[in-house]
Amino acid sequence: MNQLIHDLRREPLGACGPLLLVPDAVLLPEGPAAGTAVVVADGAFRAVGPAEELERTHPRLDPLRLPGHLLMPGFVDAHHHLTQSFGSALAYGEPSEIFRRVWVPLEGALDEESAYTAAKLAALEALRGGFTTVADAGNRTGVDVDVVASAARDAGIRCVLGLVCDDGAANQDRSVLDEAAGHLARYEGDPLVHASLAVSIPEAATEATLRGTARLAAEAGATVQIHVNEHLAGVERSLVRHGSRPLEHLHRIGALGPQLLAAHATLLTPRELTLLADTGAAVSYNPVASAWKGNAVAPATAMAERGIRFGLGTDGTRGDGFRLADAAEFAQRIAYGLATGDSSCGAGWTWLEHATRGGADAVGLGARTGTVAAGLAADFLLVDVTNPELALSWDLPWELVRRGNRDQITAVFVAGRMRLWRGLPTGWDGPALVRRAAELAQAAVEGAPITRVHPTSTAARARDTTR
Known part of the structure; x- marks a missing residue:
């Protein structure tokens, strides 16, 4: 052997x-x-x-x-942020919506080399955990997205590569849909990189862009990745602004359909489950992210029963496909199974299937990989x-x-x-990459305007023991 x-x-x-x-x-x-x-x-x-x-x-x-x-x-990671690998522990112990205080500032501090290195480091961790495909939900680094594509190719992992199409008030001069169409065309025929569109959260894009990206992705057989119904704050902002919840808003404006890959979808009403089932939209169920920084656990066993398409995602938390499948079952057991006396919560096979074949389908690659x-x-x-x-x-x-x-x-x-x-x-020096990543991460984190609510674990212990 x-x-x-x-x-x-x-x-x-x-x-x-x-x-x-x-x-x-x-x-x-x-x-x-x-x-x-x-x-x-x-x-x-x-x-x-x-x-x-x-x-x-x-x-x-x-x-x-x-x-x-x-x-x-191989496992399919249905939701990742490859350029965030330099700051994983910065999110520990933090309340929800850390993207505003941690991830956007950190990604903004990356140059081309550090963005490439961060993405390749994340790809290496994913490969070590048995992931053969990762879906990257886009980044806010400011560098050409092809830097991330190159990192994925060089690492040897299959990547569904999102282009962020936000065009809120601060970015109205961008020809977002032209960029989106160009991105979808750019990777046609690429053996490992598959183009996808992305919107950070529904409120980050105009209704015209939400409809337009949905149309472009549907025509290209691609996905639009959007963080939807993840946190209470986001749901409440949507209710105030639109009179409807984020997923309901997407449906009302015609942006809900098989092309949508809804990241997290932890806070769903029965009506929203019906909308997902009826429109064929897919979900990335991210159980570790729910445990570490979320407000709720997505009702994945209910999704499975309703035939809703979903895969499992890490959200960049840790790259181990087996531990992700374990977390998927464990979270359902704690959040739903204990209260209802459901001792199997998917009977094991459910989580393997949605970590592989179901995940490939959710990210738009069911006809290419996953089985x-x-x-x-x-x-x-x-x-x-x-x-x-x-x-x-x-x-x-x-x-x-x-x-x-x-x-x-x-x-x-x-x-x-x-x-x-x-x-x-195989074929490249993993330890050398890790050493270089450690050097670049130090400079990036020190230079980024990151705001944390919780101190490091060592500082928290010192504070608690001196009270």
């Missing part, structure tokens, strides 16, 4: 031709399938089926056996199932949700190429 992976690491799959991979099991939509193999060629799964059958129908390929490993789809199936991109993980947490398996999907972690990931593949081997990137 070690020699095999060593050989794969040295020579990318795209360069060494078709491969027949035979793990112990493959995670298919219906569950783990033992005795299953895959053929990978030209960055995609060319065949998926019984190992004996594929060995017979591909006699020129030497089977590459992967004992003790599960081959599963181990012939014709889709070969974005997958090799997970060691011989460790103490997973070896004694009675129900592998449940165990992956509750006991899986990124240390169990042997390798990460995106578009058929190995991008990560035992936590380290």
